[in-house]
Amino acid sequence: MIAIGLDNVTLSYNRHPAVHHISGRFEGGTLTAIAGPNGAGKSTLIKGIAGILRPDEGRITIENAHHERIAYLPQAAEIQRDFPMSVLHMVATGFWHRTGGTGTITPGMKKKAVQALIAVGLNGFEKRDLASLSAGQFQRALFARLLVQDASLILLDEPFTAVDAGTTAQLLAIIRQWHAEKRTVICVLHDLAQIREYFPQVLLLARECIAWGDPAKALSPETLASAAFFRDSWHANPEVCAL
């Protein structure tokens, strides 16, 4: 199991902090949602944990990262959806940890990729090309790739954007399954009702940590009000942080 320690972490763009002095710990095997208003630093924090952004200050420690794998699902925008590739091939790229750039994709791997497609409700889609998928189907295909990646730490950035209710329920079931398998899952999410229903832990973020813990307590009217207060409070010429 992978646990993640945040020790006074600040992540910033052009010296403007998006995540400001956050400390805390995602325990191994926990299922945590990250909530907060637009611009609160949710995606930034998850990119920091994924190792794509480096903290300006403080440290992000990922325990056992050398022995176990991390899977990261970014917001959909980064992916070139019209790339000429079949759904099965896309899912099979999830075996990168076994194939690398040059290894063979074995028949066994292909079989597993087909099973993953069935698990996300895309049976029969193997040979379809990516461009022909709807946004929701594409998101399911990405979940199939996450299944294939078989990672111990799974980072999801707003995975249900543009996904209908039925598909969301199916994908949430997969997330619950990962939790049951003792994987560490962190998921950026806007829907507070979903968080209350499905997530044992929530980190409420508004550049700083507003609340962290059981959603029943962490998502109180007071914490939500103070998170909303921070929204979009951007200054053109702020002073240098003395902390």
Place this chain on the structure above:
Amino acid sequence: MIVYDYAFAPFVDYGFMRRALVACLALAMGGAPLGVFLVLRRMALVGDAMSHAILPGVSIAFLGFGISLLPMTLGGLIAGLLVALAAGIVTRLTTLKEDASFTGAYLLSLAAGVLIISVKGNSIDLMHVLFGNVLAVNRESLLMESGITTFSLLALAIIYRSLIVECFDPGFMRSVGGKGAIAHQLFLMLVVLNLVSAFQALGTLMALGVMVLPAIAARFWTKNIDIMIAISILFAFCASFIGLLLSYHYSLPSGPAIVLTAGLFYVISVLLGRHGSIATHFLPHKHYTS
């Protein structure tokens, strides 16, 4: 017999035609697969920039050694790689995107190259560098072109999957610790290498023609990247074959004849291709039941 006289006799009778054809085969096999990736990575214009970037190196070699294969090749290679590296660094470290940084680099190179040649050479030299001459390909340059093609096909085979994944989903590539940036830099080097290889035959201005035109034409015929590469090689070679014949029979300059024939393949594909062409746009189709 008419077909034989028209299409095959020139190659049977004349060594320079045979060498030109083999050179074109080498250029097609090396360049067209790279062209497919240039198009898929939305870098077709970056390829254009690269083809100009080799000019200063070629010009400096020309100043020192005159029209001579090895120095000009090495000069072009060094200049192209330097520009690719510099533009890559500007892209990664500043807010400029790839198109802007490469355009900046190529305009500087083109101006510098033309200036350098004009200092010593005459307009015929300039024409030779800008437009090349595939009919003047000799044994040495043929060996060099085949060598470069062999190397770049092998190298492409090694970085193939990395390049595809980096192209399709760079975020995923980073998250699994794949060396996407290295694959990308290697790919740019292969592009430079093949442009230098094509430069003697087609000149710096049209070296990109056999690389990118067949690739954008192939895009209209398949949705499978492997088949797309095969089609683009086929198109590139057929365009060279037809272009050489037209050049022979009607005394046309060979480079433009080849690139224009490749352009014809492209226009036909745009009009009649199976996927996303103008024909599929306008022809009436009954929709399916599901």
